[in-house]
């Protein structure tokens with residue numbers, strides 16, 4: 001039972017409460033009774049416009065807490081569709097959302113949480129063509145994307161438009177959080193002038209992520225966003241917060257504005273958005289792996305040779321914990337151990353190397369060919385392709 | 398001087414899965430060379446082919462970025478902590 005007598009009248013007394021309805025005063029009462037937020041702060045939240053780029057792992061807690069807190073207008077940018085591997089961490093979505101556009105499922109969930117606020121949806125890839133147009137109407141941008149080109153794009157667009165960019169990124173057990181693009185403060189390019197070349201740094205899809213990690217990092221981004229709006233507390237401007245969930249440690253590093261920064265420095269050379277796929281070394285649609293002359297065998301060819309009884313040696317170069325998920329009964333030597341365990345292999349035998357998708361095993365084949373192995377093939381598409389083309393009982397992960 | 402080098406998650410696979418490693422060094426350069434001497438595979442992740450520290454890997458002595466100190470000639474003292482902080486991009490998917 002909610003009774004009207006529960007409304008805290010004190011802090012709101014004497015202030016122009018006209019902008020909050022009676023229902024809103026009740027809904028936000030836990031904010032209103034704190035002097036740091038109060039009626040003034042709550043009205044700022046109501047007038048604020050925040051754009052969340054990405055509605056996945058980081059976007060989920062962000063969207064939920066900003067909506068619950070009463071941020072008046074929230075924009076969501078995403079193009080993805082909910083799949084079952086998202087549900088381990090993207091708490092905005094439920095089982096019934098699988099197959100639905102994320103933006104649609106997210107908007108429905110947030111509107112249910114707080115019908116008083118405006119949710120704008122952009123079902124699109126943020127690009128150099130649309131970014132300035134999408135960002136321009138918002139006060140604060142929150143970066144919850146998952147790739148380097150979009151992160152540099154969001155950074156540059158925010159700097160060009162003079163908007164704060166609340167940044168968070170995650171990998172496995174580790175997160176980085178800061179505020180870029182605040183007047184006088186550093187930007188993403190001040191921290192990292194250039195992205196890593198494609199393939200050198202694994203993504204969450206390849207490297208994995210502890211489900212609760214985006215929850216913690218996204219919630220910190222939400223806290224920073226709310227503080228920027230109400231103008232209270234110390235922001236993460238000029239401070240890089242590192243979080244390690246495995247060691248359960250927070251650390252803080254100094255983040256300085258780079259006077260030579262091409263986008264926010266004294267002699268800036270970057271005055272409009274560029275081609276970010278090119279900047280990050282990704283040409284064309286899919287980043288092609290620069291694997292040449294690696295002898296390959298398809299899953300079907302391998303199956304028929306095994307059925308014929310050919311003496312093939314299956315080398316699995318994944319990690320032990322992956323072998324436990326599924327395997328082709330191969331001999332396991334993780335790629336990282338191959339150089340010191342190469343003597344376990346017999347170069348006179350025919351060897352087929354495989355991993356999950358065919359990428360790591362291509363490296364293994366290349367390495368072994370350099371080591372003198374001649375009868376060696378890479379299983380094209382890895383165990384994923386084996387599951388698709390030969391044995392659907394093998395689970396994909 | 399004994400200094401602690403903190404290995405970030407993405408690079409632990411190349412450092413025997415360790416979260417931190419103690420090395421003897423008087424400068425950052427010495428510390429990193431001791432580290433890559435111990436873990437050869439780390440080298441290509443920290444340095445480009447021309448031997449320069451990669452621009453998506455930042456190195457800190459305690460909480461200061463060595464780019465604003467004496468770069469890899471920054472001196473280190475007993476008990477200092479060196480952090481290697483590469484850029485990571487994960488978040489949505």
Ligand SMILES: [Zn+2]
Pocket residue numbers: 186187188189190191258261262263264265
């Ligand atoms: Zn900058």
